[in-house]
Amino acid sequence: MELLYKSTRNSDTTVTASQAILKGLAEDGGLFVPTMIPKLDAGMDELAGMSYQETAYAVMKQYLTDFTEEELKSCIARAYDEKFDTEEIAPLKKEDGVYYLELFHGATIAFKDMALSILPHLMTTAAKKNHISNEIVILTATSGDTGKAALAGFADVPGTRIVVFYPKSGVSPIQEKQMVTQKGDNTFVVGIRGNFDDAQTGVKKIFGDKDLEKEMASAGFQFSSANSINIGRLVPQIVYYVYAYAKLYAAGNIKNGEEINVVVPTGNFGNILAAYYAKNMGVPIRKLICASNENRVLYDFLGTGTYDRNREFILTTSPSMDILISSNLERLLYRIAGEDDSKNRQMMEALVKDGRYEITEDMKEKLADFYGNYATEAETADEIARLYRKTGYVLDTHTAVASRVYRKYAEETGDTAVTVIASTASPYKFTRSVMDAVDKKYDAMSDFELVDELNKLSGVAVPRAIDEIRNAPVLHDTVVDAADMKDTVKKFLGI
16 A cells, blocks of 8 residues: 655645655645554564664555665665664663663764665655656755765765755864765755754745745756655654664563653654654554753643743754754644644744744643653763763763653653663764763863773774764865855855
8 A cells, every 4th residue: 555645734735755755845844744654564573583674674665655675675775784883783782771772873973874874865766766857956954963964875976966054153073074074076064153943944944935946947956855854864763763672572671562661862853753653653662751951942842732942042062952943843743633734834833923832732632652851961961971980881962861861750750661762873973072071181182182082981993984084174164144045055056
């Protein structure tokens, strides 16, 4: 049976999976969602014996039904290969009584690699399927990790170009160096004077600009997105939650059907939404624990039912979560609103106009799967130091937010269920914050001196992604105001 996709703001129009991947964003500004969330058609006994690649096929074939078996398996094989430094792709490490699902073993040492390694292959395959002759221009805003992972995925891919906007003062030094040293004739990296929400809003405006769309088409271009608003990003993320459960079961750590908790550090809500989809597919997940940093807009929403972005934007040591507009939340809202596109549209219009919206009591009841909390900067640093001193295991700042929030949840509820924490980045990506948390004596060192100190401290090899940028030349040095993003894109494309 073919699974189609519809917009969260207009349920009447449906598109195929490949069309949804190519478009990225629906023409009405909504996000594409499947017309139904399929149930897993492989049993847990079968899944327990599968490799990551086999699990990816078992899950993704149910969402990407207009891809042939050969096409999808080819995309998976090209994505999950030697770019990852471990055969398991997403290993589970048990530390201090919980399982850390390490999602940072890909080319750019962050969880975004899990989806952005496969998205270019899905997109170029989708373009062929739909007889697209235009060059596809990937337009992306990043809070730090998506940008580099997308650049690495799309660099020198024929028939594509990629433009990444990032907040000039809102990413870690390592994250910035990873982006501005990116090779590839089809890549363009631009810093903006503003924060991530400014970058994300600017990208959405460009996507919605009908005059620019016509100009692009006449010049032989069309936009698509590598952000988590693209369904081609969300579907591959579902895979690792299915895989984690199957591996816990295979190792005898849980019984078949036993419920687990999943903790996700999140700002844009995509990673935890993937876990929600996995739960709805039949993975026995008890609680989806949503971990925020001091930009606690999701924590406040889950507690009150009011989403309000009218607040101070705080730059934290977990910059990938420094977000006040959680784009993927729209997909959840649509579902808990009973797939009422009119109600969803009203809420999104209120967010643009007033910076806030409120959900109904009925919708609030449907948030029972979620628990929200946040960690302060001091708590985040303390969690890194605590776990290191107790076990020798070093967390990055985002995973530390999740780890501290989980401890708050366990203390508050007494829930002792087996728990998986999504470990979203290597500590090598945030060396200064991580090493400062362990001991203030490291403060005077340079970023790459800290890399070597972290290597001594943790015993974990320095990732290729870090060694490659030590002495790499800066290739991208453009910085613009948010208001100039559209003109910057046009200049890059020569239109």
